[in-house]
Amino acid sequence: MRSLDTNFSLFLKQLVEQKEIPSITSLARLLGFSRRTIYHYLEKCNYLLGQEGNAKLMSEAGRLSLSASQADIIKCWLDEEHVRESILTTSERRQVILALFLIESKKWQLSSLQSVLNVSRNTVLNDIQSLRAKLLDQELEIKSVKARGYFIPVGEVKRRELLYDFVHRTETENSKLVYDTLLDLATDENEAEEATSFRVRARRAVETAEKILSKKISGQDMRILTKTMQLYKIRVAGKARFKWEQLDKTLIEERLEFPAAKALLDELPELYRGIECNEEQHYYAVLLLCMDKNEDAHFQSVPFGELLELSGRWFFYLKN
Template structure:
């Protein structure tokens, strides 16, 4: 019996279990019937090696994998190839759109059937759904079919590139490993795509990052540059897929006129020459400009050019924003000159993103809205000044990034320094998030001295020289001999409990399920509707959090730094 998508979902769930769970609890968590769970469990057992004990649910106890079973299940999961993975409709649509956007061959129903491995009727239904989705998008694109070209998109060339960037952003942020393996396998077989998507070009571009940043005098956020390296070949192929006359090309070049005065454009010319010398890949003026736009649009952790005279007006607006925030809120800011510099670097990239429609999502926006509701609201109020001055519209994700910068500069009051011990933080999320993490830790561990904050790379270079009480890291992959607590960049309730417990008792209960997971399990037993249960969970956590903060320090509550 072969494992399908639902079987793999159960397999992943069982591997993650740290406490026994009943079939009923598992069926609720995976939103499948108990009969289906037993069915997929039989399929998993039949796929395991004979020497591994079958996975059985113990009466009144449930299922918990032994170390041997867990290891065998992980090997089984890792061995599944693209042919074992069944795509859902959304994944098929994403794959079809990437194919239509970048392939050089004529797109037909038969080729889409071969690509997605489904029937003709299913492909036709998917194409109908694509048309419906495109009609709701902001990119003004329509899907049409002709005898000469097959299925293609009718739209402005820049709209197509913006759509492709958005599609890939959502895909790489949300897709599971199974679908990403399918995508990689199939895309590399598309006609005309092999060279730009080859491992040789990928490794070459990775090697160019340090040189680009050195020449730019800027440090691009690590996650943003990793994403750029993933999507750049797709964006270039999306442009090369279009048939444009000279007049259309001239119009696009004119649209890119803003970036030709920037240093990113000059540096991209060097990259163009390097690609031509190493792989005989030639870039035209539009492709050079496209790469420069990406470099301009992505968030920077460091920018030595923020004090240049051509950004004097930008600096004036940023300083007005900081002033407005302080005047209209009860918060106090410190190190305002440093805050202005970091906000200026952030807003430079923000304006280029808004100008050229380059999507940059904030994965922490919901957490920030929940945990820093007052700070977020006040930031949003002051951000209206930016919108009016720059004639832009800021999303909640944009506001959340501004909130992070302001949160990292809040002044603390009534802090205690007794029994100080050395605590180091490790965070790869960027300078703004690092500053906010420091403020959170100082708030919840007022008796601890935060002696420094590093990226993983920086920490590894000085690890042997540090005298450490314990480490706090936002990275799951960090390995160290020192006591380590792994937390989220925006501390949740479980993180706070871990920090306070360890700081007081030198004990981290790794074997216990977190408060949030236990609450999920408890509510699921009484409230079958998942949405209602989640709403109640958020209210309960907010209530408990407020009580905890009140007991820790009444004076600190006003800072909203939970």
């Protein structure tokens, strides 16, 4: 179930409680919303009901009524949302906020963060203040302007490193809920099904690269890589420009990971814009290069979230 903003939740609760709505106007007055907002929420509710194979809510002369099955489904949505709110810790919520600022697929302001996270204004302010203090160690800062909302001015490579760190942490700590919450908030509702499809295709693309490399990537690394690629895809769709000047491309092009990365990207064209295909090929070659097999034949990956710091080690290993 996708994240429910506060007002939409109120709309759903009122539907379940009344079951029979005499008119759109009366519901709008009761909730203090405009008629246009009610129609928007009705359309949103019908979209979600349709995703679960249920009939849409019908309106006859402005009158709405819920069937028992529709009411049960909506109650489940509300219950799931309540559970998620109670499960997310302060630390997890701050992880989500930081990742939202890094992805920057939407404009985030205090009011919008309050709404989607269902917390107070002071809670959001405290979260941002805590994140600012932690980012100081990396010489990064959180800024805010009216036209853009909150954002972190940082290069794309470092931004990807931080997003990878987010995915790595949620995966190693088994915090699926945190990652799913981020993905819900960073994407639009009509992209929910596509997100699942992309992860399946991403796994197949990595498996294609595995065949070229004649090595198997561990299950956990596979999940981390495909989830990270999903976040990178959002950045690419947002026209974020990527250029990695620190990379010694000649050395990477001599490795088998380079054609493996091309095979991977050929299956996932949404991971790059045409003019940056070569940059992305080098980037994904490095991600694959960071996954090595140790002497015991177990698979051990270098933390490829530390990409900027790894270049010296790559070149040493490649030359010796």
